[in-house]
Each structure stands twice: as structure tokens, then as C-alpha cells.
Amino acid sequence: MSLIDEVNEKRKEIRTDDYAMSISEWVSLYESKEVDIHPEFQRFYRWSDIQKTNLIESILLGIPIPPVFVSQRKDGIWDVVDGLQRLSTIYQFMGVLKDENKNNIEPLTLSGTKYLPSLEGKRWNDPDNEDNSFSQDLRLIIKRSKINVSIILKESDETAKYDLFQRLNTGGSDLSPQEVRNCILVMLNKDFYTWLQELASYEPFQECISLSDRPLKESYDLELALRFIIFTLIEERDLHQLGDVGIFLTEKMRLLAVDDDFDKAMWERLFKRTFDSLQRELSEDSFKRYSVTKQKFTGGFLLSQYEVVAYGVGYNLAKNIDLKDIATTAAGIWSDSRFTDWSGSGITATRRLPRILPFGREVFNGSN
Structure with missing residues (x-):
């Protein structure tokens, strides 16, 4: 098949439509539950109040807002694929945004900006101070402003919205790779996402990976559970x-x-058996570099160590093989060229995994 034939074939699989909608219409859709902004996504997006204020300022000044991408479900409801933070900011400012438990989120209080310093302290409606409330003419500017919507219609290929979400939220996005995956999971199967979240929260696992605040905030613990x-x-x-x-x-x-x-x-049992075993023998040293000269584990979490130790232990437990002296084995891999030659900086995971994953299965096989 030629390139143009491939293009024409794939274009048939994605049906789209687009038009402009007023913010008033966007609010109406939200309040009638005809658009799903997935409140679970809120924890992954990290817009500051300054960034939110800048969006409201742009609307007031007539600066065009990027289009919102949605996918139309079979029941006609729109899933927001891209533009959630923009819509959430508008809904929060107007006092209609709700969290995962359907409770109202505290309305946004604006900050002063370079062009509109008088925005400082302003709210859509401040019952305690009328001077801080938006006037009727300012509210109408917001309500009548338009944001374009691009719709992936329900007749499209089922995977189109997930592909689009990944493309739009990867690279220059504020989201980490796992946060993008988390959002896709919520749209695909919320129960699976909740289950993965519960695995990642398992105390022995958290103790073994011993991550700092930043990777935890970016859902790296969920990525490690998924990798397992x-x-x-x-x-x-x-x-x-x-x-x-x-x-x-x-x-x-x-x-x-x-x-x-x-x-x-089955996977939950294997996951817990693996990290129960590692917690007993290594605890927070499970995935740290072992210094042969100092005769101790040092530093922070190391992915290559996780790939050998966690996968090696888990694989052998799944095979009902009796593991012996996990701690000594984990330290010993740092004296084995089969690991050290393939775990250094500059070795990509694509090249590393085919080498060290079978090695981990072998060294933790207690019957050897």
C-alpha cells in the first residue's frame, strides 16, 4: 500500500467536527453533565493561580484561546481530551467546578496582572465584598467569549481519542509520562486505574522504592507498579x-x-509477596547502588536495580521457586559484569532490558 493510500485509509477511521461555542454554553454543558472533564485528572495538572488568572485575563482582552478537543461517547456525552485545565479554570472562577466527590471547589480569586492590575482580589461573585465581584458587563464579556471545540465523533476508531490525548499531552506538557497514562486509564477503565493506585500505595512497596517527593508527585510510583x-x-x-x-x-x-x-x-498476590519479601530483607535499600568498596547500599532509587531485583524476585516467586538470601544476591549483582556492563549511564532501556531482565531471573533463582 502506498503512502497516499495509507493516509486515505486512516483518514476514513477518524470522523471530526468543529465549531465555536460561547463560555456560557460550555458552562451549561458542564452543569447538565453533557461534558465530562474527569475530575480525577485535577490531581495531575499543576496550573498555579497565576496561570489561571492569565487565562481569565486573556479572555477579557479578547486573546484567542486554543481549541478544546473532545471525544463523543456512544451516549452522546463529550469526554474532554485536551483543554481540561482551561475549562476547569473557567468553571472554578465562575464557582461551578466540583471535585471527584461532587463537592464544590473553592472559587478562584484572581491576581493582578501586567495589563490588568485591578484584577487583584477579584472574584466572579464575592458575597462578602461586592467591590471584589465582577460587574455585570465583565461577566457578560466572559460568558459571550467563544472557545472553539474540535469533536472526535463516535463513528471514529475507538482508539482515536486515546491516541489524540497522548499526542496532545506528551512532550511540551506539564504532565509526566505516567500522569498521561493515568488520564488514559481513567478514560479507559477507571476501576483498573484505582486498582493500580492501590497497588502503588502498598506500604512495603513504598518503603522499598523510597522515592522523594517530586517523583511521587509525578506518579512515578504508579509507573513502577505498572512496569512490574x-x-x-x-x-x-x-x-x-x-x-x-x-x-x-x-x-x-x-x-x-x-x-x-x-x-x-493473581497479580496483586504476586506484587505483595514480592515487596513483602524485599521489605523484610532490604527495606529502603532494595533498589540502591551497592558500593563494593564501602560494603553497603548507597544513594537513591536506581531503575536498573529495580529491573533486576523486583522483576527477578517476582518472576521466581511466580514460579514457586524458593528464594535464598535476597539481600546478598542484590549486593552481588554489582560485582557481575552481566549487570554492570549494561546498567550504566547512556544505556537505553531498549538495549538494557533484554540483557539484565533474564539475568535477574537467573541470579534470584534459588534452585541454582
Whole structure:
């Protein structure tokens, strides 16, 4: 098939429409629950009040706002694919935004800006101080301002909205790769996302990975839990077809989330057995570099150590193999060139995993 044939074929799979809508119409859709902004996403987006104020300022000044992308579900409701933070900011400012538990979120109080310093302290409606409330003419400017919407229609390929979400929220986005995956999971299968969240919150796991605040804030613990599920029992032949590991993780996650046969109970048992074992023997040293000269574990979390130790222990536990002296084995890999040659800086995960994952399975096999 030629390139133009491929283009024409794929264009048929995505049906779209677009037009301009007033902010008043956007609010009406939200209040009637005809647009789903997924309140669970709020924890992943990190706009400051200054950034939110800048959006309201742009609307007041007539500066065009980027379009909102939505996907039309089979029931006709729109899923917001891109533009959630813009809509959430507007809804919060106007006092209609609700959280995951359907409670009202504290309305936004604006800050003064370079062009509109008098925005300082202003609110859509301040019952305690009328002078801080937006006047009727300012409210009408907001309500009548338009934001374009681009709609992926329900006749489109089922995966189109997830592909679009990933493209629009990767790269220059404020979201981490796992936060993008979390949003896709919420749209695909919220129960699977909740389950993964519960795994990542398991106390022995948290103790073993011992992450600092920033990676935790960016959901790196959920990524590590997801990596455990995807790589612990992966067939070795599949490791040579990884390509970009980030894309591989996302695609595998999407498949698992819609797989009715995925055995969550089995995986939860294996996950907890693995990290219970590691907590007993290594605790917060589980995934740190071992200094042969100092004879101790040092530094912070190391992904290559996690890939050998967590996957190696988990794989052998799944095979009902009796593990012996996990701590000594974990320290010993730092004296083995099969690990050290492939775990240094500059070695990509695509090249590293096919080498060190089978190594981890072998060294933690207590029957050897």
C-alpha cells in the first residue's frame, strides 16, 4: 500500500467536527453533565493561580484561546481530551467546578496582572465584598467569549481519542509520562486505574522504592507498579521487540485495561509477596547502588536495580521457586559484569532490558 493510500485509509477511521461555542454554553454543558472533564485528572495538572488568572485575563482582552478537543461517547456525552485545565479554570472562577466527590471547589480569586492590575482580589461573585465581584458587563464579556471545540465523533476508531490525548499531552506538557497514562486509564477503565493506585500505595512497596517527593508527585510510583506488571512475566522473545519503552508501556497498559481475562487477583498476590519479601530483607535499600568498596547500599532509587531485583524476585516467586538470601544476591549483582556492563549511564532501556531482565531471573533463582 502506498503512502497516499495509507493516509486515505486512516483518514476514513477518524470522523471530526468543529465549531465555536460561547463560555456560557460550555458552562451549561458542564452543569447538565453533557461534558465530562474527569475530575480525577485535577490531581495531575499543576496550573498555579497565576496561570489561571492569565487565562481569565486573556479572555477579557479578547486573546484567542486554543481549541478544546473532545471525544463523543456512544451516549452522546463529550469526554474532554485536551483543554481540561482551561475549562476547569473557567468553571472554578465562575464557582461551578466540583471535585471527584461532587463537592464544590473553592472559587478562584484572581491576581493582578501586567495589563490588568485591578484584577487583584477579584472574584466572579464575592458575597462578602461586592467591590471584589465582577460587574455585570465583565461577566457578560466572559460568558459571550467563544472557545472553539474540535469533536472526535463516535463513528471514529475507538482508539482515536486515546491516541489524540497522548499526542496532545506528551512532550511540551506539564504532565509526566505516567500522569498521561493515568488520564488514559481513567478514560479507559477507571476501576483498573484505582486498582493500580492501590497497588502503588502498598506500604512495603513504598518503603522499598523510597522515592522523594517530586517523583511521587509525578506518579512515578504508579509507573513502577505498572512496569512490574508488564515486565515481570514478559516472554524473553518480546524483549527484543520493545522499541521505545515509554510507548511500549502505554500500549501494553491500554491492552491490559480492556482485557476481561486479566487476573488482577493473581497479580496483586504476586506484587505483595514480592515487596513483602524485599521489605523484610532490604527495606529502603532494595533498589540502591551497592558500593563494593564501602560494603553497603548507597544513594537513591536506581531503575536498573529495580529491573533486576523486583522483576527477578517476582518472576521466581511466580514460579514457586524458593528464594535464598535476597539481600546478598542484590549486593552481588554489582560485582557481575552481566549487570554492570549494561546498567550504566547512556544505556537505553531498549538495549538494557533484554540483557539484565533474564539475568535477574537467573541470579534470584534459588534452585541454582
